[in-house]
Amino acid sequence: MKLSGLFLGLFLLCADRRSSGMFHPKPSCRYPPSQWCRSLRIAIECKVQKQCMELTVVRSVRSVPPVSVTLYYDSLCPASRVFISQQLFPTWVMLQDIMTVTLVPYGNTKDLPTTNSPFVCQHGEPECTTNMIEACIIHLTGHVAFQIIHCMESAADVLHAAQPCVQLYAPAVSWSSVDSCLKGDLGHQLMRANAALTRALTPTHTHVPWVTFSGEYTEENEDRAMSSLFQLVCQLYQGVKPPVCTAATVKLNRGFC
Structure with a gap:
């Protein structure tokens, strides 16, 4: 997924929460979606800091070569x-x-x-x-x-x-x-x-x-x-391990019938 696609997903997520009453951005949030994660101040002002943190994780994962x-x-x-x-x-x-x-x-x-x-x-x-x-x-x-x-x-x-x-x-x-x-x-x-x-x-x-x-x-x-x-x-793999990697090493509890 390209970065623009991530911002689009972020925008749609926020729009959906706004329509459902779950998301209430402050009136002072005048920034377009492409700038919401440009700085912590903007992210807090637009109440999307959680989404921006998730976006940062995605960026770091994709920067690691496969x-x-x-x-x-x-x-x-x-x-x-x-x-x-x-x-x-x-x-x-x-x-x-x-x-x-x-x-x-x-x-x-x-x-x-x-x-x-x-x-x-x-x-x-x-x-x-x-x-x-x-x-x-x-x-x-x-x-x-x-x-x-x-x-x-x-x-x-x-x-x-x-x-x-x-x-x-x-x-x-x-x-x-x-x-x-x-x-x-x-x-x-x-x-x-x-x-x-x-x-x-x-x-x-x-x-x-x-x-x-x-x-x-x-x-x-x-x-x-x-x-x-x-x-x-x-x-x-040098990046954040996908869940399936960690799941492979989980030991299951023994059970008997």
């Missing part, structure tokens, strides 16, 4: 599929306000100099095709790409799930555009870009899934991510 998680993976690698479906996606669903996810499908793929088969993949040609399809989907579908990739990776057949998953989460994107990307130059360009990102990793990746946080890899963070990515993201 936890940046990047996953380097192969689309048909069983370990990658488990991590996406059981760790990364559920964590993102719960913590998407404090984390971002970048997917780089390439993993252990190797470049070949021949033009007929430019890539060779650990799990065969189907994986090369699926890697490129997912790269195309990420490029073409934008903010819903993660939902589509999760839909594919959690399916029994990743490759054959691609088209129905695209139709489910991005109905405005035609499958023909994905197919054109796959069979044309765009798909190869996207894969070469993913190859460059993967080769630039420091240290050099030795397996997939390979996870970095804010561009950095450590074995400790990888071990923790594999066991409880949710708790790790909550801990790495």
Whole structure:
């Protein structure tokens, strides 16, 4: 939400309270909503100091960058599929306000100099095709790409799930555009870009899934991510923790029947 939207919400809140008799600003409050929180004096004069304090908290939370998680993976690698479906996606669903996810499908793929088969993949040609399809989907579908990739990776057949998953989460994107990307130059360009990102990793990746946080890899963070990515993201976030983070550590009272 932009700052102007916050002021609009503040204005509507005060207007609603005014109409219901709960809010009675002094006649001397001659300031427009955009200036209500400019100073403590104005906030007190317009009787919105509580709302301005809440707005200050929102500002401080939004000034903290989210936890940046990047996953380097192969689309048909069983370990990658488990991590996406059981760790990364559920964590993102719960913590998407404090984390971002970048997917780089390439993993252990190797470049070949021949033009007929430019890539060779650990799990065969189907994986090369699926890697490129997912790269195309990420490029073409934008903010819903993660939902589509999760839909594919959690399916029994990743490759054959691609088209129905695209139709489910991005109905405005035609499958023909994905197919054109796959069979044309765009798909190869996207894969070469993913190859460059993967080769630039420091240290050099030795397996997939390979996870970095804010561009950095450590074995400790990888071990923790594999066991409880949710708790790790909550801990790495430097801002005010969302309620779901603190709720995760609450111990429930034991009961018996």
